[in-house]
Amino acid sequence: MGAVVSDDNVVRYTALGVLNCGQVVVVPDGRVGVVQNMKPVAIGEVATCKVRGIMSLVAGAALSAGAKVGVHLVDQEVVAAGTAGSIAAGTLLYSVA
Numbered sequence: 385m386g387a388v389v390s391d392d393n394v395v396r397y398t399a400l401g402v403l404n405c406g407q408v409v410v411v412p413d414g415r416v417g418v419v420q421n422m423k424p425v426a427i428g429e430v431a432t433c434k435v436r437g438i439m440s441l442v443a444g445a446a447l448s449a450g451a452k453v454g455v456h457l458v459d460q461e462v463v464a465a466g467t468a469g470s471i472a473a474g475t476l477l478y479s480v481a
Contacts, residue, residue, distance in 0.1 A: 443480040
């Protein structure tokens with residue numbers, strides 16, 4: 385019997401460190417994902433990460449709608465694309481001050 389391991393929106397990710405619901409991570413294919421598990425995920429356990437859709441995150445700077453943005457993985461904030469320590473995440477839908 386088969387099992388869905390991944391689709392366009394969700395990726396299963398084996399945790400390299402403890403993960404919490406809502407945490408932003410980089411999944412093995414290089415995309416940014418948000419951990420969906422309700423309980424903390426221990427090292428070696430599998431997390432479900434949403435990789436496509438609209439994400440709501442804290443902004444680390446003032447940004448304009450339409451700007452290319454990244455996520456600073458340590459601070460867990462949205463920043464301008466190309467900021468040191470960030471990974472590209474997509475396009476900002478709404479301006480933030």
